Amino acid sequence: MTDNVEQVPPAQPGRRAKRSEQTREKIFRAALKLFAERGFNATTIEAITAAADVGKGTFFNYFENKESVLLNYRELQMERVAAFVAANRESDRPLAPLLLELALTLTIEQGQSPGLIQSLLTAVFASDTVQKRMAEAIEGNVQQLALMVGHRQERGELRNDLSPFDIAQGFQRMIFGTMITWSLAPVDPLEESMKRSIELFVNGVLPK
Template identity: 30%
Template structure:
C-alpha cells in the first residue's frame, strides 16, 4: 500500500513538473530529458509512468475518471440524486482549484494540438458510462423515473461539464471558478431531469 502511494506521488510529481515546463517553454519545446532533470529522476523512471511525453497531457483525464468512480462508490448511499451528482462533479473541480493555471495550460494544449483526440474521446466515453451506471442505480432506488433515458441524461451532463470548462478557459482567469459556471448551468438542466413531484431532489 505504501509502495503504491509512493509511486502515485512520484507520478504526480512528474506530471506537475512537466506542466510547469510546458508553461514556461511550450509543449513542443520541452524534452523528456528536461522533465527528468527537473524531477531528479532517470529517463527510464519517466517511461515507467508515461510511455511518451504526450501521455503526460492525458494524465489529468485519467485521474479525473478515477475521481468519478471513487465518488460513485463513496457516495452510493446518499439518498438524493442531485446531491450524488454534485458530489461527483465537485470531486472533479477540486483538481482545477488546486492548480488552475497549469490545468488551463494543459487543456488548451490538448485542444490546440488535436494529437490526443481519440484518447480523449475514449476517456469521455468512459466518463459517460460511469454516469449511466450512477443513473441506472438511481432508477433502481426510485430516485429517477424508470422511463428516463440514462444515456441521454449522461450525455447532457457531460456536455454541461465540458461546456463549463470551455467557458472557464476563455474567460479571465480571475473572473470565476469553473465550478460556479457548472452549477449555474446544471441547475438549469436539472429541472428537466428531476422527477415530477420530487421537490428539490
C-alpha cells in the same frame, strides 16, 4: 556452533513500490504544472525532469512521452468517477450538491489554473491517439454515471423519458462546456460557475 549474527532484512517490496509511485506522481504533477504555465507544446521533457528533480532516464521509466502523461491523467479521471459512483450509487443526498461534488472532483486540477484546460485541449487535438483514448475514457465515465442516474430514475427522482446514458452524457458535456468557457474568462472561481450550471442541469432532468 551458530554465530549470533543479526540478520538484516531485505528491502521490503512494498516500500520500493511506494517510492516508485511517489516518483511517478512527482513527475506527473510537475508536468501538469508546467503545462498550465507554459502550454503543452512549449513544455519539454527536460523542463519536466528539472521541475520534478529527476533524471531524464527516470522520466522514461514511467512515461513514454509527454502524451503518455495525459493518458495517466485519463486513468486518474476514470478512477475518480468509478470510486464516486461506487460510493454514491444508492445515496439519498440531494442531486445538485452530489453532482457538484463530482464536478469539482473531476476538475480539481483545472480549477487551479485556466491555462491547464487550454493546454490539455491543445494536446488532445494535436494527437489522434490521445484524442481516441480520451474519447474512450469519456464514454466509459458516462456509462459509470449512468448507473447512478438509473438508480435515481427507479426511485422517481429523475425524468424517465430520457435514458440514463443520455442524462449522464448531458452532465458530462455540461462539465466540459462550463470548464472551457470558464477558462476563457475566469472571473469567478470555477466552483461558482459549476454550481450555476448544475442547478440549471438538475432543473432540466427533474420529473415534469
